[in-house]
Amino acid sequence: MYRYDQFDHTIVRERVNQFRDQVARRLSGALTEDEFRPLRLMNGLYLQLHAYMLRVAIPYGTLWSKQMRMLAHIARRYDRGYGHFTTRQNIQFNWPKLEDVPDLLADLASVEMHAIQTSGNSIRNVTADHFAGVADDELEDSRIYAEIIRQWSTLHPEFSFLPRKFKIAVSGAPTDRAAVRFHDIGLQMRQNIRGEVGFEVLVGGGQGRTPVIAETIRDFLPKRDLLSYLEAILRVYNMLGRRDNIYKARIKILLKETGLDRFAALVEEEWERIRGGALDLPLDEINRIRAYFAPPRYELVVDPDAAYQAARRSDREFDRWCVNNVLPNKQPGYGIVNISLKPVGKAPGDATADQMDIIADLAEAFSFDELRVTHKQNIVLGHVRLADLHTVWQQLDAAGLATANFGLASDIIACPGLDYCNLANARSIPVAQRISERFADPERLARIGAIRINISGCINACGHHHVGDIGILGVDRRGEEYYQITLGGDPADNATIGEIIGPSFSYDEIVDAIETIISTYETIRKPEETFSDTWRRTGATPFKETLYGPAHN
Amino acid sequence: MALLITDQLIEDYWHLLEDGAEITKSDNNIVSVERWQRDRDELIPRCGQLGILLKSNEPPDLIEDDIYHFNVICLDFPKFTDGRAYSYARLLREKYRFTGELRAVGNVLRDQLAFMRRCGINAFEIPDDANVENWSAAFNEISIRYQGANDNANVVRPDAATVAGDVAGNWSY
Numbered sequence: 227m228y229r230y231d232q233f234d235h236t237i238v239r240e241r242v243n244q245f246r247d248q249v250a251r252r253l254s255g256a257l258t259e260d261e262f263r264p265l266r267l268m269n270g271l272y273l274q275l276h277a278y279m280l281r282v283a284i285p286y287g288t289l290w291s292k293q294m295r296m297l298a299h300i301a302r303r304y305d306r307g308y309g310h311f312t313t314r315q316n317i318q319f320n321w322p323k324l325e326d327v328p329d330l331l332a333d334l335a336s337v338e339m340h341a342i343q344t345s346g347n348s349i350r351n352v353t354a355d356h357f358a359g360v361a362d363d364e365l366e367d368s369r370i371y372a373e374i375i376r377q378w379s380t381l382h383p384e385f386s387f388l389p390r391k392f393k394i395a396v397s398g399a400p401t402d403r404a405a406v407r408f409h410d411i412g413l414q415m416r417q418n419i420r421g422e423v424g425f426e427v428l429v430g431g432g433q434g435r436t437p438v439i440a441e442t443i444r445d446f447l448p449k450r451d452l453l454s455y456l457e458a459i460l461r462v463y464n465m466l467g468r469r470d471n472i473y474k475a476r477i478k479i480l481l482k483e484t485g486l487d488r489f490a491a492l493v494e495e496e497w498e499r500i501r502g503g504a505l506d507l508p509l510d511e512i513n514r515i516r517a518y519f520a521p522p523r524y525e526l527v528v529d530p531d532a533a534y535q536a537a538r539r540s541d542r543e544f545d546r547w548c549v550n551n552v553l554p555n556k557q558p559g560y561g562i563v564n565i566s567l568k569p570v571g572k573a574p575g576d577a578t579a580d581q582m583d584i585i586a587d588l589a590e591a592f593s594f595d596e597l598r599v600t601h602k603q604n605i606v607l608g609h610v611r612l613a614d615l616h617t618v619w620q621q622l623d624a625a626g627l628a629t630a631n632f633g634l635a636s637d638i639i640a641c642p643g644l645d646y647c648n649l650a651n652a653r654s655i656p657v658a659q660r661i662s663e664r665f666a667d668p669e670r671l672a673r674i675g676a677i678r679i680n681i682s683g684c685i686n687a688c689g690h691h692h693v694g695d696i697g698i699l700g701v702d703r704r705g706e707e708y709y710q711i712t713l714g715g716d717p718a719d720n721a722t723i724g725e726i727i728g729p730s731f732s733y734d735e736i737v738d739a740i741e742t743i744i745s746t747y748e749t750i751r752k753p754e755e756t757f758s759d760t761w762r763r764t765g766a767t768p769f770k771e772t773l774y775g776p777a778h779n
Numbered sequence: 780m781a782l783l784i785t786d787q788l789i790e791d792y793w794h795l796l797e798d799g800a801e802i803t804k805s806d807n808n809i810v811s812v813e814r815w816q817r818d819r820d821e822l823i824p825r826c827g828q829l830g831i832l833l834k835s836n837e838p839p840d841l842i843e844d845d846i847y848h849f850n851v852i853c854l855d856f857p858k859f860t861d862g863r864a865y866s867y868a869r870l871l872r873e874k875y876r877f878t879g880e881l882r883a884v885g886n887v888l889r890d891q892l893a894f895m896r897r898c899g900i901n902a903f904e905i906p907d908d909a910n911v912e913n914w915s916a917a918f919n920e921i922s923i924r925y926q927g928a929n930d931n932a933n934v935v936r937p938d939a940a941t942v943a944g945d946v947a948g949n950w951s952y
Contacts, residue, residue, distance in 0.1 A: 241921065244920040247920075248890065264859065380925045382925075384866055385865075465863050469860075
């Protein structure tokens with residue numbers, strides 16, 4: 227896990243002091259709200275429907291327990307006792323008071339955290355594979371490069387007033403768990419024919435109102451050129467990206483207008499000029515960062531733990547949770563525990579301060595002090611001995627954190643929606659709650675199997691509806707909340723944008739419509755098929771027939 | 780507007796020559812790109828010191844071959860959110876090797892000065908009533924640089940060899 231040195235501590239402390247002065251100038255009236263707005267947005271502070279919202283960066287989603295405890299403290303002290311984990315592996319607090327925010331940021335800085343560039347038209351928090359370092363299929367731990375990019379992009383003097391926000395994701399494994407094809411820049415680690423590890427660079431992906439799958443701009447980028455190449459892309463985008471229309475300002479629109487070939491030629495020309503210069507990334511520097519992400523001191527486990535196996539045989543609930551929520555760590559005898567923040571009837575991604583403390587305690591006691599936040603708004607304990615699983619499960623269960631639905635129908639991604647957000651057309655959270663209640667029966671969940679239901683309260687797509695097997699988009703129809711359904715989206719290697727299936731449904735109808743789709747899928751799927759497989763095989767027809775009747779074909 | 784150069788307010792002896800205006804003074808005129816392109820051959824012999832103003836949609840490659848004619852290049856920030864000129868500044872310094880005065884004009888805010896300077900801008904048009912001490916303090920609020928820009932910062936931090944040290948208990952190194 228990355229740890230700050232004096233260098234990092236200084237920059238974050240100075241940033242807190244700088245913002246403290248800016249807040250004081252706002253509170254004294256020296257700055258108008260208009261003048262203050264860009265300053266607070268540089269620091270993750272939004273003004274929402276009811277109050278300020280502060281988004282705290284969790285770089286590539288990785289935390290240690292002390293940091294999680296500080297988030298719990300902040301939830302209690304400055305908020306209403308809870309926080310909301312987001313699809314970009316961050317956490318949001320919905321009720322801080324402006325005058326408290328400098329102290330809140332100082333508290334964060336004391337545990338090596340900040341809110342820098344969690345909003346604004348800057349390079350946002352870099353995301354990575356939430357199973358980095360523990361999955362057995364990766365070339366390298368993607369967090370090494372995410373941290374290098376975090377440092378390079380932090381308070382970047384040239385790229386803090388881009389045409390629009392800019393998101394970078396890194397995947398170190400051939401199986402894409404970081405949705406690299408849906409980011410402004412996706413970095414996919416690859417091996418070239420000489421066996422060297424570098425990056426395939428993808429550019430121009432994104433969701434929002436114009437969903438686009440990223441295209442490959444470079445098949446193989448050597449690691450030492452990583453930062454100079456990123457700088458070349460950002461510079462071309464900064465100069466040419468549209469600034470006349472906020473909805474056309476992302477790099478994906480620039481790429482459509484220039485074409486990939488011309489854009490790539492501009493980037494390559496600029497890169498040729500600057501590569502090998504001040505941004506050259508020597509192996510020593512990569513290794514310095516790599517050391518922070520070295521694997522923990524695992525115990526050698528020879529035989530499977532008898533007590534663990536006995537517990538699974540005797541405790542049905544525990545066994546179900548192991549089947550659904552625990553994945554194998556590449557180290558024998560250890561598991562990757564997925565803690566679901568999607569209990570039936572609750573807001574997806576929310577955790578109370580007490581739950582955060584319990585998760586932190588478990589991480590400290592059983593998972594080498596380390597936690598990850600996933601873009602599906604869950605928490606991961608990456609390195610739990612199988613022998614400890616029963617204890618961990620019991621403690622999670624007592625805290626309402628043992629919902630055995632990882633990757634299943636009630637493991638729903640949802641944005642905050644109209645309950646909090648001033649951009650939303652419709653509520654997201656209550657729709658997620660009602661769907662999870664409808665699919666509360668664990669036997670039913672198991673029969674349905676893996677499925678992604680993603681809900682966005684508006685076209686900005688914070689709830690990733692475009693890439694859900696089932697995507698739900700809140701729309702406003704004559705002042706009423708309606709929900710449009712898209713099917714067949716896929717965030718990963720077979721990146722696909724979901725298709726609109728037909729007319730939208732009212733708030734009262736939407737859960738029945740989702741049930742109809744899922745029942746249809748259960749009826750028509752062939753053995754071993756995922757939802758995507760079935761969708762690709764049958765197309766929309768069977769779903770349209772059951773949703774709207776045969777007349778609609 | 781006042782002109783801030785290295786923490787001091789100085790008198791601005793340059794003036795903007797409007798596109799339609801006659802060349803009355805022979806020195807210290809700042810012209811638009813349009814005027815430059817139209818009257819280049821007249822301006823060069825008539826003017827001693829010359830400056831040019833790049834609007835935010837006018838990248839430096841427009842004047843690529845003429846840069847040596849200018850003592851001052853003004854970069855316009857029509858709105859503080861329009862960040863194109865940060866890149867123009869870096870290109871002017873690092874690609875076109877411009878060594879003269881690079882001046883930020885337009886919607887120049889106190890809290891952007893440090894970023895501008897790190898991109899190579901060394902003169903700032905600021906409001907007449909700005910408190911110079913307070914504005915100059917903005918340059919030094921953040922003392923650390925994570926990345927190279929138009930300054931000497933490097934990817935590798937100066938103390939890289941001596942860090943790491945005592946990291947979390949259970950992790951092996």
